[in-house]
Amino acid sequence: MAEPNTDLPGDRLLAYLALSPSIAILILLVAVPMVTVFAMSMQHISLGELSGPFVGLRNFERVLADPAFLNALGNTFVWVFGSVAIEMALGLGIALLLNIDFRMRGIARAVILTPYLIPTVVAVLTWHYMFNDIIGVLNYLLMAVGLISQPLLWLNSTSMAMFSVILVGVWKFFPFVVIALMGILQAIPQEQYEAADIDGASALQKFWRITLPHIMPVFLLTALLRTIWTFHKFDIIYLMTGGGPIDATTTLPVLVYQQGFVDFALGRAAATAIITFAILGVLLAVYLHLMKRAEARQ
Amino acid sequence: MPSSIWARVPTRAATITLYTLFCSLPAMAQQQVVRFLHNETDPPSIEFYNKAIAEFEKENPGIEIQMEAVGTDARLQKVMATISAKTMPEVFKILPEEVPEFAKRGYIMKLDDFVDQIGRDDFVAGSIATVDGAAYSVPYTMGNFSVLFYRKDLLDAKGIAVPKNWDELKAAAKALTGNGVYGFVFPAGKNRMTSIFFSSLMWSAGGTYFDKDLNVTFNNPGTIKALQFMKDMKAYAPPGIASYSYNDMINSYMTGTVALDIYASRLPANAAANTPDLFAKTEAAPMPIGPAGLAVHYVSPDSFALTTPAAGSKSPEAAQKFLKFIITGERLKDFSMTAFPHLIPPLKSVQAELIKDGSVQLDNRTEFAEQAFNTTNALDFDIEAGATFKDGKVTLSGVRNPYIGPIIARDIPAVVVQRVVLQGEDPAAAAAWGAKQMQQIVDDLKSN
Known part of the structure; x- marks a missing residue:
């Protein structure tokens, strides 16, 4: 039976009034910048200006025809999927380990979180020294154990630079995945594992049949958030390589920055930002679809 | 009653705040x-x-x-x-x-x-x-970025004279490289320092970015010679030069593993302050001359x-x-x-x-200042258009270039260097690519 409508005439008005500050803030912080960027993307804006003559879709045409955009797009996919895939795999593995009861588990959990707490600038500078070609500790250690005979060019070769920034990104952000997954792991009813033990299930079967289905919505949500955040991550790449060598690590956010603050082509930068937003929107739609399917299975 | 006293506190606090603000307004305005x-x-x-x-x-x-x-x-x-x-x-x-x-x-x-x-x-x-x-x-x-600093002990040990031209510099770098020593260091990162270093070589080889009529002339024999020289010198440089910028030119030298370094005189200043033993073994000399018969300082x-x-x-x-x-x-x-x-x-x-x-700060060694303060035969980005190089002298055209700023800010010369040094591209092809990029920037600026 449908519930009777108990709203009083003033309730709806009160609800709108209560919501209005949040709506105003959302308009100010989200809608206004978005509309501004859309407007800028259709103008030719010179150095020091915030508006200029209307040029229609010419900025979009120029961006899409620019080989630098296609290169940045490819780099962005490598950066995002490389980082997120490793973060999720590593984060899941460590969350499973930390979910096991062992001595000093609390200390281990705290230590794992450390990279996430270190400011990005500090982390990047430290890694810079570790990657140094002459005095870098990474090359020193790898050569000391005989894994390499010549120093690796971590940030100085077009083939290694992206791997190196992904390495730093993963180190910095995998703790977020650990935190997110540990919460859901601890919420899985222990009775299900006990019943599986009685039935003689192996560890892999328990993980596949009990753990994974339980954590899947959170796992996908975490992957979704990490994808969004990694997609528009700017500071790590810019501070590590500035988008180089040549343009080997120039991702879309770095390209937007270069167009806006090096080339001073704000219209083109806005167009690139909007294309980036559209690509991210498609990715989000795919993730949300997957999440719905995972939730429906539960 | 206590309650009435407390009730008056906010009123009094507000009055005092307003009075203080009122009194400080003239000072704030001034x-x-x-x-x-x-x-x-x-x-x-x-x-x-x-x-x-x-x-x-x-x-x-x-x-x-x-x-x-x-x-x-x-x-x-x-x-x-x-x-x-x-x-x-x-x-x-x-x-x-x-x-x-x-x-x-x-x-x-x-x-x-x-x-x-x-x-x-x-x-x-x-x-x-x-x-x-x-x-x-x-x-x-x-800032004079064109002084040759060298490790006298390393050169003496190999019986090598201080190089005076590019050929001698290359030969010395080759002879000094090995046993943990890099004969030469130069920047090849995507940054302004790389553009500075390269420009000095390009000018010393007789090339310029622009002519006096502000046409792009980057694709010239001087550019190609400078790029080829850098490509050759890579074999004697630390492996990580492709990310080197200002500080790396000093820091790599201060590790004690670099023998020859063309840079600004912040190098001896930092060496004297931080690595006095290394400073004692370091000497300064004029930058070796290039194929155009002179060494053009970037000042x-x-x-x-x-x-x-x-x-x-x-x-x-x-x-x-x-x-x-x-x-x-x-x-x-x-x-x-x-x-x-x-x-x-x-x-x-x-x-x-x-x-x-x-x-006095440098153990009374005046040679560092003498080399640093020698700003003859010098060029900078804004005045290089149409410069000529004859009889060991630079002659300026007097033209100030309004287009060069964005070219340098976008690291175009540095990327040209990276294409050659890092990717092994043919210097002539890289010079042509650079000239095309520069022309595009000039066209954009002219259309604004």
Whole structure:
């Protein structure tokens, strides 16, 4: 039976009034910048200006025809999927380990979180020294154990630079995945594992049949958030390589920055930002679809 | 009753706050703020500025200086970000090739009267970047990035004479490389320092970016020779040069593994302060000459500009007063001493005095200052268009190039170097690619 409508005439008005500050803030912080960027993307804006003559879709045409955009797009996919895939795999593995009861588990959990707490600038500078070609500790250690005979060019070769920034990104952000997954792991009813033990299930079967289905919505949500955040991550790449060598690590956010603050082509930068937003929107739609399917299975 | 006393507390607090605010309003109105942005981030330079600002504020109680020091590679972006918001700092560091565009758009003030007040004749020739004959910035130091520093002990051990030309430099670098020593170091990162180093070589090989009519001439034999030289020298350099910038040219040398280093005189200044043993083994010599029969020094005046009120300056007069205070007299000498002999004062009256006094910091070795202060046969990005190289001398065309700033800011020469040194591209193909990029930028600028 449908519930009777108990709203009083003033309730709806009160609800709108209560919501209005949040709506105003959302308009100010989200809608206004978005509309501004859309407007800028259709103008030719010179150095020091915030508006200029209307040029229609010419900025979009120029961006899409620019080989630098296609290169940045490819780099962005490598950066995002490389980082997120490793973060999720590593984060899941460590969350499973930390979910096991062992001595000093609390200390281990705290230590794992450390990279996430270190400011990005500090982390990047430290890694810079570790990657140094002459005095870098990474090359020193790898050569000391005989894994390499010549120093690796971590940030100085077009083939290694992206791997190196992904390495730093993963180190910095995998703790977020650990935190997110540990919460859901601890919420899985222990009775299900006990019943599986009685039935003689192996560890892999328990993980596949009990753990994974339980954590899947959170796992996908975490992957979704990490994808969004990694997609528009700017500071790590810019501070590590500035988008180089040549343009080997120039991702879309770095390209937007270069167009806006090096080339001073704000219209083109806005167009690139909007294309980036559209690509991210498609990715989000795919993730949300997957999440719905995972939730429906539960 | 206690409750009535407490009830009156907020009223009294509000009255006192309002009274205090009212009393301080005239003082707040008189207080002028001068925002000061520069990229002299070395601790001694920061210490100098803090001291100078304290002295200035003591002498001028109505003026407050807000200093911001940013990294060299981030300076221009920082300034640019403030342009759109019309919040440009009142005083900021500017490079010669940036002056024309800023002046054209009315962001910086004309400073001819200011230069005359200081004494126009006292400035080293060519140190003031002009636009249509007018000064829009005032130099506070000059940097000579073309001095050869070498490890005398390593050269002596191999019986190698100090190289005087590119062939000798290559031979020496080859002979010195090995057993943990790199014969030579040069920057090949995607940054301005790489563009500086490459430009010096290109000019020494007879090439220029532009001719006197401001046509792009980058794809020339001098460019190709310079790129080929860098490609050859890679074999004798540390493996990580593809990310090297300013600091790496010093830091790599200070590891004790580099034998020859063409750089600015901040190198001996830092070596003397941090690695005295290495400094004792280090000597300075003129930059080896190139195929054009001369070594062209890259010498750039570092200048300050004053923002116009239209671009965000709120205290133009106070800013001018502060600028004069920090770039003249004892302050200029004190600042130059913070990294002697790297910071070359642009005022002739201060230079002579400085060589004598400053060399005390370097165990009375005057050769470093003599090499650093030798700014003959020098070029900078904004004045190189149409320069000619004959009989061992550089002759300027007198043309100031308004297009070169964005080319350097976008690291086009540095990327050309990376294509050759890092990717092994043919120098002629890389030069053609660079010329095409430069032409595109020029066309864009002309269409605006």
